[in-house]
Amino acid sequence: DAGVTQSPTHLIKTRGQQVTLRCSPKSGHDTVSWYQQALGQGPQFIFQYYEEEERQRGNFPDRFSGHQFPNYSSELNVNALLLGDSALYLCASSLVNTEAFFGQGTRLTVV
């Protein structure tokens, strides 16, 4: 049983560009959450998707958007990249009322 898989594992982008990160949830999971983990910090909740809709959102600007597909996979999009967006982006999947399983993350570097 594959766990949560994220792609790509590493990415380098230039300020002002746009980026799309992808996540496939653990088999049987229908809820996907995204977190941003800056170096030396704990993960910060970005948003959560369930039934292809954004259900909760953390304190992130509208430059951060997402999507969930009918097969429950998800994308995180970030527009107009800033240097401060450099971080490890973690995807977590779950069923409602169960604990989250995390992927290994995508390391985004903005130069």
Place this chain on the structure above:
Amino acid sequence: GNSVTQMEGPVTLSEEAFLTINCTYTATGYPSLFWYVQYPGEGLQLLLKATKADDKGSNKGFEATYRKETTSFHLEKGSVQVSDSAVYFCALSTNSNSGYALNFGKGTSLLVTP
């Protein structure tokens, strides 16, 4: 708002020493509490959890008790191993209908030396 405060690291211990990592929280409602572990170069793994006051979570020799009166969820292990070297995150969730959207502490780095 909700927040988690962990003791600052790094924590360096000799193998077989006793470990305590302090965690306190502020939350509205009745949170569920978690400890996650992050090994170098990897994502987060759930270590243990507790969903109500006085519950004790345990796994792999680690324990933590949900103390509502002191708003704490301290992580303990009686005898650490080199393989326990990792970063440990305390976290809470207050909305069980949302699939556990988590608030994390800043993490505590643990290094265990032979």
